[in-house]
Amino acid sequence: MMGLKTTEILIIITFQFALAAALCPDRKLRDPATSKCYLFSNDKTDWFTAGTVCEHRGGFLAKIENQADLDFTQSIKPADHPTSIDIFYWFGLNDLDNEGILRWVDKTPFVGEDFWYNRQPNGGTSQNCLSLNNKWKWEDKECGNDYYFICNINEGEKQYRSTKIDSIQNGDFFSLQRAVDRIDCASRCLVEVQCAYWTYTESTAETNCKLLKIKTGINQAASGTWDLYRMEVIEIT
Ligand SMILES: [Ca+2]
Ligand SMILES: [Ca+2]
16 A cells, blocks of 8 residues: 555656656746746766757757857856856757757757857867857867756647556656655666666756666666656647
């Protein structure tokens, strides 16, 4: 009986989280001039994982397109983040496909004024992902570096429904939950045996970005017993 109650509670927690993921998480993070909704990470990760986390929060690595976007995002930068010279923030620009040709994560070309910091870009083909430095200027960096990141959230466009399942299929958007320490993880299974996910607790809305190895049908997430839920996207028209 206890177990059943725990499960019911977890389902409710998951659904509330899912709804929250679809909405601008905090009113002060929406730019009233552009209606863009921004989400800053609490933790650092590589550029690719950052993009995956943004996607699973119902968005994408941020399109910070002009001085006004720069000014707004700088104004809402979390006050408790360090401001030292080694602090960088990933956003959506990159030249991964063609060296020197900047594109957003949706492959649309960059147009407009650039905001390179002194002596940047300087990384050639070894630095293909763009970051904002502590002066809020562009620096090309190695995509595997772990930095904070900024997402745009597609506010109100997506909601999620969770269903408890016994096994996972490649491509599933799923959530893992463990009652003992109230950690939830949510991710899309990207390849057959390896899935990216993030964890969060009640005290921090979003924390560690890690890699999880999982085999189809076998839950290998850390230690302890985890429940598996399929997350379905509900499109809002
Ligand atoms: Ca480059
Ligand atoms: Ca550089």
